[in-house]
Structures are given as structure tokens and as C-alpha cells.
Amino acid sequence: MFFILLSTLLLFCCISINPPPPTHSPCPSGYISWYLNCYKLVEEAATWDAAQTACAKAGGNLASIDMSYDQAFVAGVVLQGKADAWIGLKRKVQNGSYMWTDGWPVFFTQWGPGEPSNLEGEGCVSMHASYFFHGTWNDTKCSDPKPYICKISKAIPH
Numbered sequence: 398m399f400f401i402l403l404s405t406l407l408l409f410c411c412i413s414i415n416p417p418p419p420t421h422s423p424c425p426s427g428y429i430s431w432y433l434n435c436y437k438l439v440e441e442a443a444t445w446d447a448a449q450t451a452c453a454k455a456g457g458n459l460a461s462i463d464m465s466y467d468q469a470f471v472a473g474v475v476l477q478g479k480a481d482a483w484i485g486l487k488r489k490v491q492n493g494s495y496m497w498t499d500g501w502p503v504f505f506t507q508w509g510p511g512e513p514s515n516l517e518g519e520g521c522v523s524m525h526a527s528y529f530f531h532g533t534w535n536d537t538k539c540s541d542p543k544p545y546i547c548k549i550s551k552a553i554p555h
């Protein structure tokens with residue numbers, strides 16, 4: 398019995414457990430990996446167009462939100478930033494319909510109460526950071542400088 402106990406103790410004391418290797422992030426530096434995408438909240442305010450250009454330079458687009466899981470994740474990121482942030486949704490001048498900059502069709506929306514108000518010059522969509530509106534969307538003035546959220550995605554619309 399004693400020997401069994403001793404050998405058990407020896408077994409536990411002397412096995413070295415190597416820590417697992419760090420997880421390799423599939424995203425560029427500064428981006429958060431989530432699902433098949435990489436996201437980054439840029440807190441320096443820019444107009445909607447300048448924000449989209451900046452995201453495109455990094456190989457992405459202003460973030461599209463294709464389902465409730467994306468919405469929950471992006472809202473969590475934006476709420477941390479404490480300021481409303483641009484997302485990749487813009488109204489087309491031609492027919493008034495909305496489209497995502499990355500080409501995905503709009504099959505999920507999370508408009509705030511009374512939105513989109515569709516006022517003239519309010520064709521760009523930002524996400525509310527205030528807890529009261531909790532990540533809901535608002536069409537607002539494209540020329541307003543706001544923080545923004547970029548998304549780099551491996552999923553290609555088809």
C-alpha cells in the first residue's frame with residue numbers, strides 16, 4: 398500500500414506539464430478575431446467615406462452585420478468605445494435602399510426606435526453606444542466625424 402502511494406506521489410510530482418502553445422490569431426495586429434471575421438474599433442473620428450477608405454486600405458470594409466450574433470458582438474465592441482460608431486451600411490441615392498459596403502445583401506437589421514428616419518443627407522448608418530439605445534442603428538449625416546468599426550472577412554458574398 399505504501400509503495401502504491403509513494404509511486405502515485407512520484408508520478409504526480411515529476412511529470413512536467415508543458416503549457417499549450419499560444420493561439421495564433423488569424424487577424425492582423427489590433428484586430429479582434431471573432432467567428433470567420435476580424436474586427437477593429439477605430440476611435441479616431443472620421444466621416445463615413447473616410448472611414449470606409451481607411452478600412453479598405455487595411456483589406457476590409459466598414460463592418461457589415463449579417464446576423465444577430467454579429468450584432469451582439471459588434472455592439473459589445475462599440476459599447477466599450479463609449480461613442481457612436483459607423484458601420485458599413487449606406488442608403489443608395491438612386492432608389493433609397495440600403496446596402497452593405499462589402500456587398501452582402503441586407504437580411505438583418507437592428508434599427509433604433511423611429512429609425513431609419515430617412516432625412517435628407519442622413520444616408521449613413523451608425524451604431525448607438527449609449528446604454529439606452531444599446532447598439533441599435535441610426536441613419537445619420539455622412540459628413541459627421543465618428544469612430545468606426547472595420548471588418549476583414551474571409552467570407553465572400555455570392
Ligand SMILES: [Ca+2]
Pocket residue numbers: 512513514515519535536537
Ligand atoms: Ca436617423
